[in-house]
Amino acid sequence: MSQQEILQKNYSTPLHLQQVDIVGGEGFNALFFKNLLNPLLSNSDLTVSNFVQSSNEVIQRLNDTEVFNTSHLEVVEASAAADEHSLVIEGQTTAFKRNIQQSQLKPLPVKAILTLRPSLLKHFTVTPVLFENGIALNGIYSNLNAFGNSESLSFNGLVDLRSESPLKNFNFNFQAPLKDPSYRLVFNSLLSKSTVAWASNHEQTNSSVYLGLHKRFGRSLTSELGFSGVHRNVYNLSDFTSDTIKSDASFSNKNSLLLNVNYDSRSFTPESLYKFPTKGLSLTFNNELIIDQEKEQFSKSDLKFQSLYSFFNNWLTFEVAGGIGSIILNDTSKKPHFQDKFFLGGFNSLRGFKFNSTGLKDGNDFVGGTNYFQLGATAYSKIPFVKASPLRLRLFINAGDVINDIPTLKNTNFIKNSAQAVGWGLTYSLGSVANAEFNYNIPISTRTQDITKPGIEFALSLSGDFN
Numbered sequence: 001m002s003q004q005e006i007l008q009k010n011y012s013t014p015l016h017l018q019q020v021d022i023v024g025g026e027g028f029n030a031l032f033f034k035n036l037l038n039p040l041l042s043n044s045d046l047t048v049s050n051f052v053q054s055s056n057e058v059i060q061r062l063n064d065t066e067v068f069n070t071s072h073l074e075v076v077e078a079s080a081a082a083d084e085h086s087l088v089i090e091g092q093t094t095a096f097k098r099n100i101q102q103s104q105l106k107p108l109p110v111k112a113i114l115t116l117r118p119s120l121l122k123h124f125t126v127t128p129v130l131f132e133n134g135i136a137l138n139g140i141y142s143n144l145n146a147f148g149n150s151e152s153l154s155f156n157g158l159v160d161l162r163s164e165s166p167l168k169n170f171n172f173n174f175q176a177p178l179k180d181p182s183y184r185l186v187f188n189s190l191l192s193k194s195t196v197a198w199a200s201n202h203e204q205t206n207s208s209v210y211l212g213l214h215k216r217f218g219r220s221l222t223s224e225l226g227f228s229g230v231h232r233n234v235y236n237l238s239d240f241t242s243d244t245i246k247s248d249a250s251f252s253n254k255n256s257l258l259l260n261v262n263y264d265s266r267s268f269t270p271e272s273l274y275k276f277p278t279k280g281l282s283l284t285f286n287n288e289l290i291i292d293q294e295k296e297q298f299s300k301s302d303l304k305f306q307s308l309y310s311f312f313n314n315w316l317t318f319e320v321a322g323g324i325g326s327i328i329l330n331d332t333s334k335k336p337h338f339q340d341k342f343f344l345g346g347f348n349s350l351r352g353f354k355f356n357s358t359g360l361k362d363g364n365d366f367v368g369g370t371n372y373f374q375l376g377a378t379a380y381s382k383i384p385f386v387k388a389s390p391l392r393l394r395l396f397i398n399a400g401d402v403i404n405d406i407p408t409l410k411n412t413n414f415i416k417n418s419a420q421a422v423g424w425g426l427t428y429s430l431g432s433v434a435n436a437e438f439n440y441n442i443p444i445s446t447r448t449q450d451i452t453k454p455g456i457e458f459a460l461s462l463s464g465d466f467n
Contacts, residue, residue: 011049016107017041018078024116029148035179036061037114045107051075055112062116064181064216065150070117078109121145126430129461134162151176152184163357167194175214184214187225201243203236204339212258223261228288230254232339242362248337261285265307269314272390273431278317280308296334300327302342302372315382317392322375322408326406329370341368342402344419345451347459350374350400352421352441358452359402359419369402373418380427390430394439397422420445421452436460 003241011168020037034041039054039061046054055073062071117121121144129136139157145152152175159166169192175184188210195203212226234249266280288300302325310317325342329335346355376398382390401418425439437459443452 011052013048013049014107015046015048015051015075016078016109017051018111019107020112020114022114022116024118025114026146027121027148028119028150032149036065036181039193040112041329058114060148060218061181063219065177066216067119067121067144067150068116069119072115074113074115075110076113078111106357119144119425124223125463127432127461127463129459131162131459132457134160136160136162146174149177150181166185167192182216184216186203186212186214186224188212201238202234202241202249203235204232204234206232206339210258220265221261221263224259226258228254228256228258230256232337234339240364242365242367244338244362244367245365248339252337253292254290254337254340257289259285259287259289266308269390271388272429273433275429275431275435276427277306277308278314278388281308282306296329296336298327298329298336298340301325301339317380319378319380320376321378322373322400324373325371327370336370336402338367341370342372343368344372344374344400344402347437347457349460350419350421351376351396351398351423351439351457352443352453353419354451354453358400358402358447359449370404371406372400372402373414374398374400377426391426391428394425394427394438395422396424399445417447418445419443419450432463434462 017040020033020040022033025033030177037058039057040046040051043050059071059073062068111160123142125138125140125142127138129138137159140154142154144150145150150210152173153277154173156169156171156173158167158169158171163289169190171191172189174187177184188208190206190208192206193203193206195201208228208230210226210228212224214222215223216222231253232252233251234245237246238250261284263281263283264379266282268274269276269278282305284303284304290297290299300321302303304321304323306321307320309321327336327341343356344350344359345353345357349356350358356368357366359372360367378394378396378398380392380394383389397420399415399418399420401414403414421441421443423439425437428434428436428437437457439457441452441454441457443450443454
């Protein structure tokens with residue numbers, strides 16, 4: 001008889017849950033587990049059917065905390081010896097009589113054993129990233145259980161010394177679960193300073209705070225809604241600075257409501273420490289609604305996607321990815337701050353072009369657009385005769401543009417006239433430990449306003465974890 005048949009045959013058998021032994025829960029508060037185990041602990045007298053249903057709910061609540069790699073719940077006789085390192089949580093002392101009276105069977109005294117394997121809860125990571133045109137240094141301190149209730153606390157400092165995009169920023173993030181662990185309160189603050197290495201060589205500083213509510217809907221779907229306040233400054237303008245940049249110079253403030261919805265059904269290869277995706281779909285929708293700003297109010301939305309499918313036991317993987325976005329102005333005669341516009345160009349945006357250096361210009365300054373599109377196709381292949389390696393060959397083509405006027409669907413010239421590039425290369429992904437990209441880019445569009453980046457382009461990052 002199968003396990004499922006045994007369960008079905010005994011679904012009405014009464015149980016009396018005396019306690020829950022937790023193995024692998026060191027560092028977490030007892031109250032934290034009492035909240036997660038509430039579906040089991042709220043009523044000690046159960047049937048097998050009730051126990052199975054409550055156990056599934058507990059496992060889902062544990063997954064929602066995102067701090068455990070694996071969790072396993074089993075039921076044994078109450079007399080079974082407990083692990084000497086386990087945390088014991090007692091069941092309800094007052095028996096619920098109705099189930100006992102309705103059954104002629106005496107409830108079986110049992111206890112549940114919850115075995116957990118936590119994620120890496122606390123670590124400090126230093127990651128130097130080497131590019132062909134400079135180096136960046138990133139440091140992250142992360143604690144996924146700051147106060148014993150799966151509160152997440154992280155500090156991130158970045159110094160990017162690349163000549164085309166020098167940047168320094170510091171980010172603080174704190175997340176705390178609510179009573180229902182699928183909800184998390186999110187607080188984030190950011191300080192950044194950058195020198196925009198276009199002809200004008202102006203400088204920008206930004207400081208922001210954010211407060212939001214994050215919700216997880218099962219394994220694949222999440223959403224987040226929050227409020228953001230931004231204070232920014234554009235200064236040290238040169239004689240070559242464009243009128244667009246000059247009009248947005250000095251201090252400005254922006255308050256907005258932010259919405260993020262993310263769906264992710266992708267699967268990843270174990271040899272890459274689950275960094276390289278091989279199959280599935282990822283969709284990310286972002287919306288920013290300006291509720292108070294010294295310049296024009298607007299709604300800014302964008303949708304990004306990635307679709308993958310693999311063949312021959314993941315030897316060959318095809319990817320189609322891209323995005324579209326638009327800014328809807330309350331007053332079309334006015335313009336948003338140039339920092340709020342869309343930009344394209346660079347490693348993670350549009351290969352074959354320099355960082356944020358495609359599309360609309362004013363003088364020698366790239367000033368972004370109120371609309372954008374980006375589309376790319378990539379074929380990945382394993383290296384012949386190399387088994388279980390995170391190294392992949394890659395062939396790609398991508399195209400995109402930032403524009404102010406939305407073309408009609410009948411007008412296909414905007415695709416033909418966009419920034420386009422093809423190329424080949426190698427990619428290596430090993431979790432957060434080591435990542436490398438080597439590309440040879442061949443821009444195929446002939447637009448004079450773009451700054452292309454033909455030839456070799458590479459990035460190498462090696463992380464050192466200090467636990």
